[in-house]
Amino acid sequence: MAALAINGGNPIRTAPWIRWPQADERALELVTEVLRSGYLSDDGPMERQFAADFASFCTAAHGVCVMNGTVSLRVALEAAGVQAGDEVIVPGLTWVATASAVVDINAVPIFVDVDPESLCMDPAAAAAAITDRTRAIIPVHLSCAVTDMGAVLEVCRRHNTPRPDDERIWVIEDCAHSHGAQWRLPDGSVRGTGSMGDFGSYSFQSSKSLSSGDGGIIVTSDEELADRCWSLRNVGRARYPGQTPGYGNNYRLTELQAAVMRAGLERLPAEMAHRQRNADYLTRGIADLPGLRPLARDPRLVRQAFYGYIIRYDAAAFDGVPKATFLSALKAEGIFCAPGYLPVYEQELWHIDRRRFPFASRYDPAAADYDPPHCPVAEQASHNEVIALPQPLLLGSQSDMDDVLAALTKLVEHRAELAQG
Ligand SMILES: Cc1ncc(COP(=O)(O)O)c(C=O)c1O
DSSP states (O other): OOOSGGGTOOOSOOSOOOOSSOOOHHHHHHHHHHHHHTOOBSSOHHHHHHHHHHHHHTTOSEEEEESOTTHHHHHHHHHTTOOTTOEEEEESSSOHHHHHHHHHTTOEEEEEOBOTTTOSBOHHHHHHTOOTTEEEEOOBOOTTOOOOHHHHHHHHHHHHTTSOGGGSOEEEEEOTTOTTOEEEOTTSOEEETTSSSSEEEEEOOTTSSSOSSSOEEEEESOHHHHHHHHHHTBTTOOSSTTOOOOOOOBOOOBHHHHHHHHHHHHHHHHHHHHHHHHHHHHHHHHTTSTTEEEOOOOTTEEEOOOSEEEEEEOGGGGTTOOHHHHHHHHHHTTOOOBOOOOOGGGSTTOOOOTTTOGGGGGGOTTOSSSOOOOOHHHHHIIIIIEEEEEGGGGGSOHHHHHHHHHHHHHHHHTHHHHHHO
16 A cells, blocks of 8 residues: 555645744734824835844845835846846846846846855856956845855955946845845854845745735945935935936835834744754754755854755655655645746746847847856756755744654655655
8 A cells, every 4th residue: 555645645744834924913013003104105114114124134234125026136236237238147046036137127147057055156157157248246045045255255356356336246145035144254254145245135025034925125235326226216216415316117115015024024033043943953854864965054154044944855865766756745745845946047937038138149049149058056956956845834833843854754764665656
């Protein structure tokens, strides 16, 4: 008789997992305050307070709220002066938005490979991809890791030192997964993600560990860049008397979203500690399971943020059973899990139409002048190794984690049945 749920056996778990996003009395109180105030948008007190609190939480000086974490990348690119046809280096392994924000301003995303341990952008690959058209690098702090920012900043410092602003390379950290993460730089300073580059871009979309359904923010410690971002997201209006109005769009966020996020930010440190406890518990449990290992934690990661807990799967220990089969079997056992991202250039949402994005011809198969992107480390990790446990799972109880470990153990013990199909 079959033991595995995928073959008709009893699943380890049938109970639902924790619901996400969550709200509490504090969110209701702040939302009510907004509704009573009659001030629903346009740089209101709730938004200004949230922006200041969140920037300081990230060890940055300024925060400019926008409607989502794609627009925040776009606004940062525009504030940096990235022009049509300029090249922007992005990791091959990320959500499509990191690259589509680049395409959206008619710049060209250049995909580079990731580091085999962190699965974040490999700084050496970024350095090798620099041309005289490169104007920005977007490291993405993926899942529960942080890019080696000391190395990325050093690559840019070497390039930028003798150059004027309009030829320099800007660093925009994509922090959509890393709310609250802190990293130790080579000078010993401990910095929040988003505060190490010129800009940090955050998403508050509903799956994120701080959410208002949708929303985003740009953090920066440069006041002039913050003013430019503020203007770009506010139809180009001047922020202060004497600032020249320019081109911009309405990318603002509402007071209601800011209220929900203020309550979420108050909860976040305790939620991060809870996720860390459960992650450590899983890490200890997985250590004994052959063919499965957690993503290694870099010692420079002072405070870890979890968008997903990553398990690396080794098919060789499971008689060659493909990752997709293992994942289906884990899901069938009732475990909340996901395959992680495909490399951007393999994602079904990655559409490049040369009529709309003339400068992105690099990725048009009909264009003869560029090779198609190929990031072997990202492809190997994505196709064959990464199993992601989404962040809300880590807010569960220890007995929820026991269910995860029991399901993984069951698959290890019944790997022969899994291999038979
Ligand atoms: C790495 C990364 N960058 C950018 C984004 C875009 O954020 P949003 O969905 O808020 O536009 C996401 C979101 O899902 C993401 O995961």
